[in-house]
Amino acid sequence: MTREVFEFELVFELPSTENDAYSLSDAVFAAGYEDAVIGTGNPKLLGVELEAEGTDATDAILSAAKNILRNLPAGTRLREFRPDLVSLADVAKKLNVKRQALQKRAEMPLPSLGGLYRIDELADTFGKIARDGGRKTRLNLSQAMKWLAAGKAARQLNARLTMQELDPLSLELRSKPNF
Template sequence: MAEQFEFEIIFSLPPGEHDPFILSDAVIEAGFEDALIGTGNPKLLAVELDASGEDAESAILEAARAIMRNLPAGTQLHEVRPDLVSLADVAAKLDVTRQTLQQREMPLQVAGGLYRINEIAAVIGRAALPEPGRRRPRFRADTAMKWFRAGEGARSLNAKLALKALDPRSLQAAPVVATELATRQEPDPSSP
């Protein structure tokens, strides 16, 4: 059964001038008329969108491939979000203040005030459950679930990009790394 996911794809554009209207048209031609398109940095194109798929990673890759077919040659996948998120990001999605979230027990930060989205999602999921004798939380977890569900796929794709297991131009498994990973032998736990 296909699920809905909300995520942002960041593309690195090749050197040169790129008309923001042509870039926007490329996203729309890929079938994402409702996407929010960011062209503020001349070296990057950001596309925030909703897509459906069997799992987050395949939905994100399918959307990225569809968009890249219409972008200038040499465009690369740079990053996928949400991956590491701030409390401000989470608060905006939940329609609450950052201070509201600071009152809850949060997981440890991993880098510069950022949290792994799957750890934050677990905290929010537990907090959304009504507790006997306590007031219901005042945030809208249901509206942010598409975003939280996309987090694991975004983290996985970013890791594959960093490890060079995913080619950022073709969005296919990198042959050298795939072969290397397949031939790598795991140590036998029974041997001394």
């Protein structure tokens, strides 16, 4: 099976103890993600943006999340997978265009919540643009493909977290939701 590279973010909820930003960064690097971008601006959250390889996006995302979680303080739980809901500004940045140019070049799907868009719907839209060719292909789609490709899996994994089918402490699938 072919392995692909996916770009995504993981947001971890940290235990209420004091957490040193350098120790958290070291934990991510020790898990094998030396190129990850680490966000420690909120003392209760750890954001990790990274690229990981897998046979599919779900495999890559879950494998990376489990590897990192093993190195973080006990009681850390996975809070969110990204990209899921994104702003036009997020998308424009990934495509290396201005937000206004993005709106002019692409027929965007309807926003979902508060002006945010479902990443998998955007990926479908940009896939159609790439297939159709023409002037609209000036969007830098190749730069964003690893990020767009992770979107559907991130949305599905977030749904599993919400439905309590995925344990946020171990990232193992549960047989039944705990309601």
